[in-house]
Amino acid sequence: xxxxxxxxxxxxxxxxxxxxxxxxxxxxxxxxxxxxxxxxxxxxxxxxxxxxxxxxxxxxxxxxxxxxxxxxxxxxxxxxxxxxxxxxxxxxxxxxxxxxxxxxxxxxxxxxxxxxxxxxxxxxxxxxxxxxxxxxxxxxxxxxxxxxxxxxxxxxxxxxxxxxxxxxxxxxxxxxxxxxxxxxxxxxxxxxxxxxxxxxxxxxxxxxxxxxxxxxxxxxxxxxxxxxxxxxxxxxxxxxxxxxxxxxxxxxxxxxxxxxxxxxxxxxxxxxxxxxxxxxxxxxxxxxxxxxxxxxxxxxxxxxxxxxxxxxxxxxxxxxxxxxxxxxxxx
Amino acid sequence: xxxxxxxxxxxxxxxxxxxxxxxxxxxxxxxxxxxxxxxxxxxxxxxxxxxxxxxxxxxxxxxxxxxxxxxxxxxxxxxxxxxxxxxxxxxxxxxxxxxxxxxxxxxxxxxxxxxxxxxxxxxxxxxxxxxxxxxxxxxxxxxxxxxxxxxxxxxxxxxxxxxxxxxxxxxxxxxxxxx
Numbered sequence: 033x034x035x036x037x038x039x040x041x042x043x044x045x046x047x048x049x050x051x052x053x054x055x056x057x058x059x060x061x062x063x064x065x066x067x068x069x070x071x072x073x074x075x076x077x078x079x080x081x082x083x084x085x086x087x088x089x090x091x092x093x094x095x096x097x098x099x100x101x102x103x104x105x106x107x108x109x110x111x112x113x114x115x116x117x118x119x120x121x122x123x124x125x126x127x128x129x130x131x132x133x134x135x136x137x138x139x140x141x142x143x144x145x146x147x148x149x150x151x152x153x154x155x156x157x158x159x160x161x162x163x164x165x166x167x168x169x170x171x172x173x174x175x176x177x178x179x180x181x182x183x184x185x186x187x188x189x190x191x192x193x194x195x196x197x198x199x200x201x202x203x204x205x206x207x208x209x210x211x212x213x214x215x216x217x218x219x220x221x222x223x224x225x226x227x228x229x230x231x232x233x234x235x236x237x238x239x240x241x242x243x244x245x246x247x248x249x250x251x252x253x254x255x256x257x258x259x260x261x262x263x264x265x266x267x268x269x270x271x272x273x274x275x276x277x278x279x280x281x282x283x284x285x286x287x288x289x290x291x292x293x294x295x296x297x298x299x300x301x302x303x304x305x306x307x308x309x310x311x312x313x314x315x316x317x318x319x320x321x322x323x324x325x326x327x328x329x330x331x332x333x334x335x336x337x338x339x340x341x342x343x344x345x346x347x348x349x350x351x352x353x354x355x356x357x358x359x360x361x362x363x
Numbered sequence: 364x365x366x367x368x369x370x371x372x373x374x375x376x377x378x379x380x381x382x383x384x385x386x387x388x389x390x391x392x393x394x395x396x397x398x399x400x401x402x403x404x405x406x407x408x409x410x411x412x413x414x415x416x417x418x419x420x421x422x423x424x425x426x427x428x429x430x431x432x433x434x435x436x437x438x439x440x441x442x443x444x445x446x447x448x449x450x451x452x453x454x455x456x457x458x459x460x461x462x463x464x465x466x467x468x469x470x471x472x473x474x475x476x477x478x479x480x481x482x483x484x485x486x487x488x489x490x491x492x493x494x495x496x497x498x499x500x501x502x503x504x505x506x507x508x509x510x511x512x513x514x515x516x517x518x519x520x521x522x523x524x525x526x527x528x529x530x531x532x533x534x535x536x537x538x539x540x541x542x
Contacts, residue, residue, distance in 0.1 A: 068450060
């Protein structure tokens with residue numbers, strides 16, 4: 033860990049207290065696509081008005097999955113966790129079941145959920161539990177796989193979730209086996225366009241453990257991508273800039289941590305910090321913050337979540353790595 | 364250790380299970396699962412759709428500086444799922460693309476596609492970044508959280524991956540190769 037003491041200037045607008053304001057249009061730990069021909073990276077997301085977004089499960093599975101619940105029940109429950117999130121509107125449903133058992137045979141108009149696809153190289157290692165493979169258009173006007181064309185760069189047109197048939201799962205949770213619902217909930221976050229979060233207790237943390245419920249950080253990310261027309265819980269945003277020796281810091285993890293016991297979201301949503309990474313100029317906007325009082329903290333991504341976990345973020349901005357040459361500051 | 368990291372570690376110790384998408388593999392496990400372990404530098408990369416036009420793969424040619432396990436070959440082509448081609452970008456969470464010029468320690472096995480390419484063991488776990496720090500050449504695959512899990516759980520597994528010197532990694536690879 034780099035613990036060099038360096039002078040860092042945090043210029044943060046609105047440090048304490050969420051500011052109730054319209055949500056800006058761009059933010060955070062989302063999967064980003066660089067538009068063809070250049071331009072600012074755009075967040076990957078579905079356009080629910082372009083074509084119906086459905087998931088197609090092949091319910092077949094091997095003896096590696098045990099438990100009293102069916103895999104269909106687990107996947108439906110995992111989707112419901114996201115669909116029921118406050119402040120977001122998701123229009124996604126279960127489509128016809130699929131018999132596809134090969135990852136390479138999944139057509140463009142199927143969002144496959146597969147437990148028996150063993151043709152992907154990762155399935156050789158039981159330690160790789162599952163992968164979500166998303167496809168986004170690099171520009172508007174590309175065929176969307178459903179008879180139309182895409183409307184913006186970053187529009188998701190397909191997402192497959194492949195569970196490793198070598199991994200030992202339980203549908204009941206607990207015990208020494210992998211909890212299928214925990215893994216499914218995390219992977220479905222990727223399905224909707226979320227990247228890994230540096231907030232460790234978030235479902236989208238790359239190290240999330242036994243977490244079937246969403247965290248504030250997950251809800252904030254989802255509500256930025258798919259904002260509800262009438263949010264159940266009012267939210268605001270905190271903006272600012274992280275500077276080191278007057279230069280903007282790229283990829284600093286900035287998060288807002290509540291300093292109260294308030295629970296603005298329902299009790300099923302776990303209270304966590306809400307975090308993002310700074311842009312190349314050091315600026316940031318933390319969106320989706322429920323009304324509360326916050327301390328804002330900037331820290332380097334030097335573990336447990338680090339640059340390699342968010343490499344796609346760096347690459348989207350033409351960088352090879354986020355900056356980690358500073359120490360934590362909080363205001 | 365930053366204040367925030369301490370908070371994270373406290374949080375981690377309260378709920379123990381395996382990581383969501385990967386279970387950490389030790390250097391020894393990675394070695395045993397690999398046909399080759401090479402220290403290499405990335406020469407170039409390109410992405411293209413597969414023949415069925417269902418997947419985009421990124422291919423990277425790496426120049427092998429030395430082989431720690433397996434046959435030595437000057438240039439090896441590594442295949443990773445995901446990339447940008449033909450107006451689309453395919454992403455796989457957790458897959459980190461190799462960058463031209465990058466120094467890396469790779470744990471590889473032949474792709475089951477039988478196309479002569481090699482894939483990284485453990486999705487991204489078998490891909491170690493090589494970097495200089497404190498006068499040493501260090502390697503890390505970025506699976507820090509896994510270390511916390513292993514320590515807390517007291518599992519009888521070997522130590523999970525953490526940043527280590529290249530010399531230590533080499534010693535462990537060679538040790539596991541002879542077992």
